[in-house]
Amino acid sequence: MGTKTSEKADNSLANDAIIEIIEMHKWFGDFHVLQGIDLTVRKQERIVICGPSGSGKSTLIRCINRLEEHQRGRIIVDGIELTDNIKNIEKVRTEVGMVFQHFNLFPHLTIVENLALGPIWVRKVPKAEAEETAMFYLEKVHIAEQARKYPGQLSGGQQQRVAIARSLCMNPKIMLFDEPTSALDPEMIKEVLDVMIELAQEGMTMIVVSHEMGFARSVAHQVLFMDFGKIVEGNTPQEFFENPQHERTKLFLSQILH
């Protein structure tokens, strides 16, 4: 899966934190879905989060762009703290891009319109410029020829690549991926992972919830294991896969690496 870019001695890592999560708790009613999360993400760092379903990993990253609210603790993204302040939330959302498991492209707009929507309406960019940016990113994810089509006419893998391009058009500082390949047919997973790897190589800060361990091994700086709402264990990919510390981690790894 390409060269390992996650050496611990990688000096290109910036040292300042871009995401800080401090003692964060979240409940769904009485259900304590996230229990005391402490996490710091540095600029250009790439983290892969794995864990059984129901462990709270999707909820965790959805809290980072406030698609979910936390009840206790603090979340600070690029210096902006996430509270009920709607202005701050909107600012954070323009800096954080998200790619969903089910793509969520807008079916009534063409591909180009999907991508240009954010720049036009949020960053107030003229239409021609927005479309230029759109075409640039479409080329980047190798799908420029589908520009005038509608999402319904594309395959799953193509749609997900468009979804990645759509987030990139907003020039985010952080990219969140919520199980980006789980809804894809096996033969399309690679095309999406390749795009994600290219993104990584360009230095994007990425948090990826995924079970694609090959991807984790080749690109991640950190692999975190979550279970029952807590971060059980986290380490460099090499350490994580070769020397898992906790029983639960070992159990999980044995289940998914067959």
Added chain:
Amino acid sequence: MMKETAAAAPSPASGKVAFWYDPRKRSILYQLGVLAMVGLLGYYLVSNTIANLERQAIATGFGFLEKEAAFEIGESLISYSAADKYARALLVGVLNTLLVSFIGIILTVILGTFIGIARLSTNWLVSRLAAVYIEVFQDIPVLLQLFFLYAFFYEMLPSPRQALSPFTGVFLTNRGLVFAVPEFHPAHIYMGVAFLAGCVSVFFLRRWARKRQAKTGMAFPVFRVSVGILVLLPLLAWMAGGSPTTMSVPVLKVFNFQGGFNVSPEFTALLLGLVLYTAAFVAEVVRAGIQSVSKGQREAAMSIGLKQGQVLNLIILPQSLRVIIPPLTSQMLNLTKNSSLAVAIGYPDFVSVAGTAINQTGQAIEGVAMIMLVYLFFSLSTSAFMNWYNKKMALVER
């Protein structure tokens, strides 16, 4: 061992097939049979009818339309008297039906949308009350609701002498609803013209704003400015016309009010009944439409950084309208068809007038045929519209 099945089923390749086993010929035979049966039935009914009509000395044909109607009609949009022809009486009926349907449709869409959105509100109280409304008004027959409202007017509202007055200048009595209206003044014409001019300018404003945004990226508050224009221009026209403020105020004179604008109890009861009933169904249509847009769409839109209003306008509404419009037009058609119940509470809609004509001339077949044709016209045009809309708005897929 494959044997030929029944010898009477030769293979097509042979070319010579028994007449009654050839599927094409069989289908023709079958259709001829069906047509013959229908034809026979039709012949039977028609011959009976002709015999009966002769025996009862009932006229046929539409000549009666030229005869004098000899009955009064309670309310009419155009001038009418008992000396007018049946044709004119029927026209009055059609106009009345269109009037109550048109106003009913507008009010129903507004009320229904409102309740549908309320049903989805995160406020428990609002959403429950909307749900109760929908359930109650859907489950009670519309005719019963009409009777109830009609009785409300005639039994529960007082006579004009003791009129109820919820606001100044508005009076509710058992003779109907009467409220003050501005006395007619030429300035009103200027206001109408100004409003039309406002509509035209809003249209061009939107186009200009769209072009400007495409070129420079700057958004223009089109909505607010449009509302401003539509309010300001007529206001200016009113001032230019001399700011007339005289109102025709209803004043109680002996038995009833004079002046102002009077809406009969029949019309009010019919309109109210139709609107309250149909709005319950429209609310469900709107709710289903909004819910049909998956949660992920909203989340994706929010995560690009779009504001609430933008999410609604750019993503949710276009998608939900596709799902809402077809069943909505069905409900509009239902309202129009249900307006035929006016005959039960004395509002002179088309069915009511045609019914009177049938009674007087005995020409039931022509009368019923006319009723059906008029409503058929409404429904076929609505179907055509819906088909056109569906084709135009279909999401492009593989």
Added chain:
Amino acid sequence: MENADQINKSEVIKPPVTQVGVIGWIRTNLFKGWFNSLLTIIMIYFLWMIVPPLIRWAFIDSLWVSTGAECQQSDGACWSIIPANIRFIIFGFYPYDQQWRPLVAMALLIGLLFYSRNRDHWKKPLAYAWFLGLFLMGLLMKGGLFGLIPVETTQWGGLPLTLLLSVFGLTAAYPLGIVLALGRRSKMPAVKTLSVMYIELIRGVPLISLLFMSSVVFPLFLPQGVTINNIIRAQVAIILFTAAYIAEVVRGGLQAIPRGQYEAADSIGLSYYLTMRLVILPQALKIVIPPSVQQLISAFKDTSLVVIIALFDVLRTTQTVLSDPKWMGFSAEAYIFVALIYFLCCFFMSNYSRRLERELETGL
């Protein structure tokens, strides 16, 4: 960057008090944000204005068993109009001492309906039970056999009439609707055109025009000397009307059956009739049960229209009571009572159809 090595075993932290329990519920559902809080306050105000006077009128000041004269004196609701006239409202002009018969017929119908609710009972014996039941109901109403005094259909009225018109209407309309739906999907142009014309014509006109037609035009269709009574005319109109709507409902079901089913049946060599009977229709009809229940609800509500052709369904019997000088002026109470009957029936049917839809969706 942290490694959460120690997992807290003992601490169970509770969510903030304002987030859960009664307070939390109130906060999220009623007062989230200033707009919602405003709405809540407005709603509570409205309820406060309307509900207490309503309760006072309907329950506190109301009279439940009294004469009409006493009712005129009081301000409250005159519910006494119901018990005093209930037998007329429910049974219409049916002979007073024979009214146990329509009562038993209705009980039989309701019993059958309740029994049919449970999907486990949907087997052949149930269909036979229904046939037998409908026959018995007709017998009870009409009489003439087994020592039952014959009662003319002109005397049938009230709730039994409403139920009869709707249930019988839907049952008879269903086969016709299926034929029309199949006809509409047929490849034979004559059959298809006839079906489409029928369906679009009937669906495009209001029921009232069909009732008028049944009332004044049907007699003209019959040869001299042959008359059919009012109720049968109305029933025929309702059947013809409902059949067109059933046809569209069934067509939806037929469209949902994948082509593969038709092809499989063809490849076994089944004729058109057998394909439909054994393969397609059983599946299609199962799919359209929820919308069919909706049709029953509509038919039930629509029977109220027979008021307009002077049949004494439960709405008209109520109106007749109201025209009695003793009980004049209490339309609200009487209509509310009838509305309650309709509402309860329709509400339960609606609920049932929704529940059925959920069940059929999840576990076919």
